[in-house]
Amino acid sequence: MQSSFRETIRRLVEHRLFQPVVIGIILLNGLVIVAESYQPGDSFLLLLDTIIVWIFVVELVLKMIGLGVRGYFSERWNIFDFTIVALSLAFYNTPLVSVLRLIRVLRLIRMIPAIPALRKIIDSLMRSLPALTGILGLTALIFSIYAIIGTTFFRGVLPYEFFGSFHTSLFTLLQVVTFESWASQVARPVIAEIPWAWFYFVSFIVIGALVILNLVVAVILDYLGHEDEEAQKENMDRLYRENEALRQDIQEIKEILLRDKER
Numbered sequence: 001m002q003s004s005f006r007e008t009i010r011r012l013v014e015h016r017l018f019q020p021v022v023i024g025i026i027l028l029n030g031l032v033i034v035a036e037s038y039q040p041g042d043s044f045l046l047l048l049d050t051i052i053v054w055i056f057v058v059e060l061v062l063k064m065i066g067l068g069v070r071g072y073f074s075e076r077w078n079i080f081d082f083t084i085v086a087l088s089l090a091f092y093n094t095p096l097v098s099v100l101r102l103i104r105v106l107r108l109i110r111m112i113p114a115i116p117a118l119r120k121i122i123d124s125l126m127r128s129l130p131a132l133t134g135i136l137g138l139t140a141l142i143f144s145i146y147a148i149i150g151t152t153f154f155r156g157v158l159p160y161e162f163f164g165s166f167h168t169s170l171f172t173l174l175q176v177v178t179f180e181s182w183a184s185q186v187a188r189p190v191i192a193e194i195p196w197a198w199f200y201f202v203s204f205i206v207i208g209a210l211v212i213l214n215l216v217v218a219v220i221l222d223y224l225g226h227e228d229e230e231a232q233k234e235n236m237d238r239l240y241r242e243n244e245a246l247r248q249d250i251q252e253i254k255e256i257l258l259r260d261k262e263r
Helices: 002-013 018-038 043-067 069-073 076-090 097-114 116-127 129-154 166-177 182-193 197-262
Strands: none
Touching: 002 043, 018 043, 018 097, 043 069, 043 076, 043 097, 069 076, 076 097, 097 116, 116 129, 116 197, 129 166, 129 197, 166 182, 166 197, 182 197
16 A cells, blocks of 8 residues: 555656646746845735745655655755755744845756756766866966966056956956956056057957867866767667677577477
């Protein structure tokens, strides 16, 4: 009886409509959060928020029953979901309004494990972190070199907040690499006083904004393709094993037929 009940729950949580319903509730949760920003303290919105929280709790319990506690926590995205729901319950009546709002916003992140495409991107990003560490180290080195050069030569050209110190130079370079008013506010005033500064800014943009950014994108895309390659390899291995098993069966049938013919 118990196993039959658990199997029924498992079929429910694995039903093709179960996940879309969960996604719809998460979207409704987002709309409630947006509406609360216009009407804070509205009793109807607070009631909706409470209902949504308990729906998430019911979803979590159903998955634990259907998949089993060990099976549920074997998936790291389920651990993430459990943490978000547990925090929502723990801080629901907290007097700290900022913490409560933060937890409500974090519920929207549950959209990531709910949608396979988003989950695939995040998984690929996590796997690419070791490779990105080297690129981040190279980026920090380049930024430091250009910040020191900028502080040394451009300190007296612009106000202090641009190249007055090492950390202000780093922030200015971040502004330059994001192309935020870098020409009119930073580059042109410096070039007007120091003509050779054009090489400084152009080389930094080429290295920082184009080369390094493309390296980061290339690494992430490479890891995105790894998952597809691994899935394809698993399918090929499965087909190979099935083919070998089929060949063995055919060989056994041939041997049986030959023995029968010899008799």
